[in-house]
Amino acid sequence: MSREILKDQTNEILDVWYGFVASTPQLVYFFGNKTTSKPEGEYLAKVRERFALWILQTAEANYDQNWLNYQYEIGLRHYITKKNKTDKVKSVPIVNYRYVPALTIPITTTLKPFLAKKGTSAEDVEKMYNAWVKSVLMQSILWGQPYLKKGEF
Secondary structure, three states: OHHHHHOOOHHHHHHHHHHHHHOOHHHHHHHEEOOOOOEOHHHHHHHHHHHHHHHHHHHHOOOOHHHHHHHHHHHHHHOOOOOOOOOOOOEOOOOOOOHHHHOHHHHHHOOHHHHHOOOOOHHHHHHHHHHHHHHHHHHHHHHOHHHOOOOOO
16 A cells, blocks of 8 residues: 555655755765765765665565565665665765664654555554564665675574
């Protein structure tokens, strides 16, 4: 249900999430130029496009092998293996893993008002919200795989 509800709200959702990141210097750091430390606007824009797609993919809840492979790719893009390579930027070399699961809180708690925006019953909003919390938590765990030594995941 949430995909249909959220599909035309992704920009507004991202405005909230990016506002949170922009107000948190420890998070802005990961989008900053390695030399100047200033945020890379083009980098933020490219990530935002992927983040909008991520919202819709999460809402689809299609947990097939392609989805699983992409979760691994997302993890790699936060880790030293692929950080900065997709967008060809000169930012810091890694997103420290402690920030990845911590972001499940602002990403999920700020979503509930958007789920309720289209007149869906409070009961259905709560069910969708709970599904989102579970999905985002599962994804943040999967994104951690590149950070662990072989056999530790």
